[in-house]
Amino acid sequence: NAGVTQTPKFRVLKTGQSMTLLCAQDMNHEYMYWYRQDPGMGLRLIHYSVGEGTTAKGEVPDGYNVSRLKKQNFLLGLESAAPSQTSVYFCASSSQGFGNSPLHFGNGTRLTVT
Amino acid sequence: DQQVKQNSPSLSVQEGRISILNCDYTNSMFDYFLWYKKYPAEGPTFLISISSIKDKNEDGRFTVFLNKSAKHLSLHIVPSQPGDSAVYFCAASVHGAYKYIFGTGTRLKVLA
Numbered sequence: 533n534a535g536v537t538q539t540p541k542f543r544v545l546k547t548g549q550s551m552t553l554l555c556a557q558d559m560n561h562e563y564m565y566w567y568r569q570d571p572g573m574g575l576r577l578i579h580y581s582v583g584e585g586t587t588a589k590g591e592v593p594d595g596y597n598v599s600r601l602k603k604q605n606f607l608l609g610l611e612s613a614a615p616s617q618t619s620v621y622f623c624a625s626s627s628q629g630f631g632n633s634p635l636h637f638g639n640g641t642r643l644t645v646t
Numbered sequence: 647d648q649q650v651k652q653n654s655p656s657l658s659v660q661e662g663r664i665s666i667l668n669c670d671y672t673n674s675m676f677d678y679f680l681w682y683k684k685y686p687a688e689g690p691t692f693l694i695s696i697s698s699i700k701d702k703n704e705d706g707r708f709t710v711f712l713n714k715s716a717k718h719l720s721l722h723i724v725p726s727q728p729g730d731s732a733v734y735f736c737a738a739s740v741h742g743a744y745k746y747i748f749g750t751g752t753r754l755k756v757l758a
Binding site (some may be wrong): 536548561565567572573574576577580582586588590591610622624626629630631632635636638639640 | 652655677680682687688689690691692695697716723735736737739740741742743745746747748749751
């Protein structure tokens with residue numbers, strides 16, 4: 533009963549490097565999300581997907597790209613990392629995407645950009 | 647433009663007493679509100695929700711109240727237990743918008 537799995541759990545990047553965060557869910561959910569958590573800022577939506585092959589921008593999309601090639605996976609990419617992207621990243625999925633259909637979160641990826 | 651706000655970054659309560667966490671929102675289109683609880687090094691987990699057509703929803707020790715005219719909701723925990731110590735986030739969604747907007751969170755500490 534894995535739910536939502538994020539890899540890696542920790543990563544340190546140098547400014548300008550690139551990386552991809554992987555999110556996988558085994559609940560057959562249509563909707564998937566990437567959030568970042570920063571002190572005093574709460575959880576802010578980066579990008580989301582309403583189904584396989586779709587992506588949409590959230591509140592803070594700049595500097596990130598996403599892909600949803602398979603229903604169970606949602607990838608978050610940083611093409612040229614910046615110190616401002618140091619954060620904890622959470623992936624989540626939902627069966628309906630609104631209303632009383634709660635998000636199921638992974639345990640997060642802590643990213644440090646030096 | 648913070649559409650969902652939690653103005654108290656932290657709250658301390660004695661074990662057995664009531665904890666009240668508050669949340670304000672600005673978007674009148676929000677029609678569902680949810681509360682999540684987050685422990686360190688874990689992802690948030692769903693706690694309780696309320697539809698905009700209701701003003702109260704109860705689940706065990708947790709009750710959420712919604713005041714639409716004031717665009718305000720609150721989470722009551724009675725009685726508070728040390729295991730309730732966590733960060734609490736409120737979130738809101740709009741039917742058909744397929745996304746959830748979160749507040750900044752309130753760190754609750756329940757003192758034994």
